[in-house]
Amino acid sequence: MVMAAEGARRPVIIAGPCSVESREQTLATYRGLAACGCVNMIRGGVWKPRTYPSCFQGVGEVGLEWLAEAKAETGLPFGVEVANSRHVEAALGAGADMVWIGARTTGNPFSVQEVADALRGTEVLVLVKNAQMPDTGLWTGAVERMLAAGVGPERLVLVHRGFAQTSGNEYRNPPVWHVALEMRRRFPELKMLCDPSHICGRREGLAATAQKAADLSYDGLFMESHVRPDEALSDAAQQVTPEQLGELLAGIRWRRETVDVPQFEADMERLRLEIDQIDAQLFALLSRRMGIAEDIGRIKRENDVIILQRRRWDEIVDNMVARAGELGLSPEFIRTILDAIHMESIARQNVVMNP
Numbered sequence: 001m002v003m004a005a006e007g008a009r010r011p012v013i014i015a016g017p018c019s020v021e022s023r024e025q026t027l028a029t030y031r032g033l034a035a036c037g038c039v040n041m042i043r044g045g046v047w048k049p050r051t052y053p054s055c056f057q058g059v060g061e062v063g064l065e066w067l068a069e070a071k072a073e074t075g076l077p078f079g080v081e082v083a084n085s086r087h088v089e090a091a092l093g094a095g096a097d098m099v100w101i102g103a104r105t106t107g108n109p110f111s112v113q114e115v116a117d118a119l120r121g122t123e124v125l126v127l128v129k130n131a132q133m134p135d136t137g138l139w140t141g142a143v144e145r146m147l148a149a150g151v152g153p154e155r156l157v158l159v160h161r162g163f164a165q166t167s168g169n170e171y172r173n174p175p176v177w178h179v180a181l182e183m184r185r186r187f188p189e190l191k192m193l194c195d196p197s198h199i200c201g202r203r204e205g206l207a208a209t210a211q212k213a214a215d216l217s218y219d220g221l222f223m224e225s226h227v228r229p230d231e232a233l234s235d236a237a238q239q240v241t242p243e244q245l246g247e248l249l250a251g252i253r254w255r256r257e258t259v260d261v262p263q264f265e266a267d268m269e270r271l272r273l274e275i276d277q278i279d280a281q282l283f284a285l286l287s288r289r290m291g292i293a294e295d296i297g298r299i300k301r302e303n304d305v306i307i308l309q310r311r312r313w314d315e316i317v318d319n320m321v322a323r324a325g326e327l328g329l330s331p332e333f334i335r336t337i338l339d340a341i342h343m344e345s346i347a348r349q350n351v352v353m354n355p
């Protein structure tokens with residue numbers, strides 16, 4: 001089990017190869033993960049939803065036999081990705097303990113419904129990954145379809161694997177954390193795992209992403225591990241050996257939710273009071289600012305002038321961003337806040353000008 005300080009949370013760790021490739025690779029990876037003693041369950045893809053037909057499509061049902069053999073040897077349960085009822089039947093027939101619905105499948109309500117129907121009356125663990133779009137809609141819909149099919153909250157788990165993007169970024173699939181946190185708010189009874197492998201797309205950053213998830217109260221991790229990562233037939237760049245995974249996991253701190261220490265509680269209360277007061281001032285100021293935006297809207301309406309004043313807005317942004325250093329705030333944060341203010345100001349003027 002993962003090292004944990006006293007009182008720390010106990011994470012669920014599911015790890016395994018992106019793709020099950022051969023009997024030897026499956027057994028070797030499984031044995032490595034069992035030996036590292038840090039995983040609760042093995043994952044392995046046998047049907048791969050790849051963008052291009054020329055890519056490795058997975059070994060299919062024979063892979064289930066290898067996973068079942070490795071499970072019998074090590075005692076570690078396993079799960080596979082499923083995208084249709086045939087996959088569910090084959091996986092359960094082979095003794096899978098878990099199935100997961102991948103990002104591409106979550107994005108297709110027909111497929112999700114088919115999988116949900118096939119899972120009716122079963123008892124396996126069901127993991128639902130977020131869809132590729134950075135939005136809670138399809139993810140929520142998939143959860144609702146599972147719940148309606150009788151997959152209860154005690155065996156339904158969310159997996160946050162990041163969201164697709166079109167342009168370059170430090171992440172393969174940027175986490176857009178607030179979407180996952182919103183799912184957490186909507187379904188507080190469901191466990192949520194983070195998949196740093198798909199978020200990062202490369203080994204660098206895996207530990208930092210896993211640590212961030214731990215500090216955002218995720219219940220565990222869903223990660224890729226391959227006995228020879230560089231030779232992997234899919235997602236080679238983001239896989240680590242079982243030993244590397246063990247080291248990575250040992251370095252993560254699963255801090256407790258809170259603690260019963262009087263000094264801590266007193267300090268927190270004092271600081272939170274300050275935050276409450278500052279928030280009250282911030283919002284009183286924002287309210288005044290929006291009132292002025294409405295005054296501007298009235299004048300513009302009388303003079304037939306449009307809402308958006310690009311040059312003026314650029315000036316506001318440039319001035320504040322130039323003060324980022326002195327304020328101790330990042331330019332990105334300043335832009336995000338100003339963007340929200342601008343959008344609200346525009347909305348308020350729109351109501352005044354176009355009632």
Ligand SMILES: O=C(O)C(=O)C[C@]1(C(=O)O)C=C[C@@H](O)C=C1
Nearest residue numbers: 293296307308309310312313345
């Ligand atoms: O200065 C204006 O003309 C405004 O409408 C106000 C304001 C703002 O909220 O600061 C809003 C919209 C414009 O694009 C520029 C600035």
